[in-house]
Amino acid sequence: MTALVTSTERLQRLLALVxxxxxxxxxxxxxTAAAFGVxxxxxxxxxxxxxxxxxxxxxxYCPIDLSYEGGEIVVSQAESMGRPLRLAVDEASALLIALRxxxxxxxxxxxxxxxxxxxxxxxxxxEAASASSQVAVQVELPGDAEKVExxxxxxNAAQAAGRRLHLRYYVPGRDEATERDxxxxxxxxxxxxxxxxxxxxxxxxxxxxxxxxxxxxxxLDVAAAPPPEAQPVxxxxxxxxxxxxxxxxxxxxxxxGRWVAEYFPCESVSELDDGRLQVVLRTPDMGWVRRxxxxxxxxxxxxxxxxxxxxxxxxxxxxLANYVA
Amino acid sequence: xxxxxxERLLGLVVCLLSTRRYxxxxxxRTAVPGYPEQDDLFxxxxxxxxxxxxxxxxxxxxxxxxxxxxxxxxxxxxxAYELPELRLEADEAAMLGLAxxxxxRAKLAGAAAGALMKLQAAGIDPARFDGGDERAxxxxxxxxxxxxxxxxxxxxxxxxxxxxxxxxxxxxFGSLWEAVRDRRPVTFSYRGPGRTEPQRRxxxxxxxxxxxxxxxxxxxxxxxxxxxxxxxxxxVGPVKFSGPAGxxxxxxxxxxxxxVHDRDxxxxxxxxxxxxxxxxxxxxxxxxxxxxxxxxxxxGWDVVSTRFTEVDWFADEAASFGPDAVVLDPPDLRDAxxxxxxxxxx
Numbered sequence: 001m002t003a004l005v006t007s008t009e010r011l012q013r014l015l016a017l018v019x020x021x022x023x024x025x026x027x028x029x030x031x032t033a034a035a036f037g038v039x040x041x042x043x044x045x046x047x048x049x050x051x052x053x054x055x056x057x058x059x060x061y062c063p064i065d066l067s068y069e070g071g072e073i074v075v076s077q078a079e080s081m082g083r084p085l086r087l088a089v090d091e092a093s094a095l096l097i098a099l100r101x102x103x104x105x106x107x108x109x110x111x112x113x114x115x116x117x118x119x120x121x122x123x124x125x126x127e128a129a130s131a132s133s134q135v136a137v138q139v140e141l142p143g144d145a146e147k148v149e150x151x152x153x154x155x156n157a158a159q160a161a162g163r164r165l166h167l168r169y170y171v172p173g174r175d176e177a178t179e180r181d182x183x184x185x186x187x188x189x190x191x192x193x194x195x196x197x198x199x200x201x202x203x204x205x206x207x208x209x210x211x212x213x214x215x216x217x218x219x220l221d222v223a224a225a226p227p228p229e230a231q232p233v234x235x236x237x238x239x240x241x242x243x244x245x246x247x248x249x250x251x252x253x254x255x256x257g258r259w260v261a262e263y264f265p266c267e268s269v270s271e272l273d274d275g276r277l278q279v280v281l282r283t284p285d286m287g288w289v290r291r292x293x294x295x296x297x298x299x300x301x302x303x304x305x306x307x308x309x310x311x312x313x314x315x316x317x318x319x320l321a322n323y324v325a
Numbered sequence: 326x327x328x329x330x331x332e333r334l335l336g337l338v339v340c341l342l343s344t345r346r347y348x349x350x351x352x353x354r355t356a357v358p359g360y361p362e363q364d365d366l367f368x369x370x371x372x373x374x375x376x377x378x379x380x381x382x383x384x385x386x387x388x389x390x391x392x393x394x395x396x397x398x399x400x401x402x403x404x405a406y407e408l409p410e411l412r413l414e415a416d417e418a419a420m421l422g423l424a425x426x427x428x429x430r431a432k433l434a435g436a437a438a439g440a441l442m443k444l445q446a447a448g449i450d451p452a453r454f455d456g457g458d459e460r461a462x463x464x465x466x467x468x469x470x471x472x473x474x475x476x477x478x479x480x481x482x483x484x485x486x487x488x489x490x491x492x493x494x495x496x497x498f499g500s501l502w503e504a505v506r507d508r509r510p511v512t513f514s515y516r517g518p519g520r521t522e523p524q525r526r527x528x529x530x531x532x533x534x535x536x537x538x539x540x541x542x543x544x545x546x547x548x549x550x551x552x553x554x555x556x557x558x559x560x561v562g563p564v565k566f567s568g569p570a571g572x573x574x575x576x577x578x579x580x581x582x583x584x585v586h587d588r589d590x591x592x593x594x595x596x597x598x599x600x601x602x603x604x605x606x607x608x609x610x611x612x613x614x615x616x617x618x619x620x621x622x623x624x625g626w627d628v629v630s631t632r633f634t635e636v637d638w639f640a641d642e643a644a645s646f647g648p649d650a651v652v653l654d655p656p657d658l659r660d661a662x663x664x665x666x667x668x669x670x671x
Contacts (some may be wrong), residue, residue: 023448088382192538275521298668
């Protein structure tokens, strides 16, 4: 694989490679390639380039001497490159913000280790650390925070013991409590919401369960046995990826209903007059959109599909009849 | 990528690191292979190289060896260049492994990976966690995208607690981070809640805050001469710098977290709602109920009591259950639900 790397990106890697080896005395090619996320061939190219560096003045000499015979890298002369370059502002900030975020999540990490690490990094980064204080992350668990923390601890315990879980789980689209067995993979906090990512035996697939929608959770006396295809989903691609089989729903939103476009991934969003929006959503769950339309009231109007338009009207008029009676 | 350029830049760094004296551009041209003979070409290339090194954070110093020297010289002081000595305990290195995954693919993910690469170069081995994304665990993930460790699958330690992830879906995040970092004022168009048209804003940004997954920028609104908080998802179009770096001063005692928190939280007191909910239905309303009893006068229905704070929020929720729920009390909540249902019918 030939990734597009700029000269300066490669230079950063080269400047880190020498101290990486020096600090470990000697280290294997394969291990080093893995640590830098490059192939062994790319790594050997890097090593050759370092070895070939030549300065011509006053007399020609090669400041870096190294070998990788037998698959083991040894740097015998590193000149003044034995230590890595200090952290840049963005680097120090990214790491410090991430660490403080870890500390924000309730019921989470070893606080003492976190604060010791933060203090060490701040000291090592020096001035580069100060900008990070201009960014803050706050996390509050939604719903019943105590319950969510309790479930998180139970999931961790099940993971440690390699056990399967039984969930009673609320599905809002159908307004239904469902029962299912799952093999837990990881707990995530994404966009302010806590999720359990697990292999669901009922759906035979990876599923994300919102911890604040778990009605009950039990650790089973059964070993978790997720199949090989049970792999964590790439969250960076977005939490929900609509499938082409999903229902296509077109909504018109008033200014007060614009939040819909911020909360749910929309296939398309177009501006209408007066700050109104036209959005297209994909969902496998007609019940969910029906409830969304009732919630929106006059701030949202279903344009299509026609079946959904009818459902919303029927539900609204039946509900209003309850108030008259 | 140009291998020759990488070689030249590397030579330049090594050359300037190993000198105590300032080296003039001419001396550098003699010492570092790869520079052209022609003066104007060399000048341009050398300027670009200096820029590149400074962008990487290499502390390039300019100075004179003697007060009478005509041309300025360059050097890199070892002490300014080097990451200071850093030793981590095993539990601290474990936290580093978790931190590396927080940004996922968001705006600062590359910077986090860069930091991790340098720490590894300092001899630190951050723990890799099972069930994490391999991609996010390796420093090479920033650009190369090739598989990082072989650590996926069984056998790795399990990360305790809930792992936070920070996304930066708002296109304005990058510019606002730079503005906050470099203390520069900005202008942007902003569509406030309930506004039909976006408005021009000029802001001295004091800080960027992520609150429960949503990004905000807090600062001094120049036109309104007041502290303001803006949600990034409501910024329309590009964020432009409206002044040079260093022009913004964050006043003492300002807490941007507090500013965002105050804006977000409602001081409304908790109240009790009483609803008639169809038996077997309204599961979502029963989840946090204080009580749920069969309704003697209406067979097939239960009377459910639950707590709420904001009328609008809870009216949305109650209306979404359609014919499965009827709000009995309080009247303002009941009216708000009826209004929504009529709206859905219109």
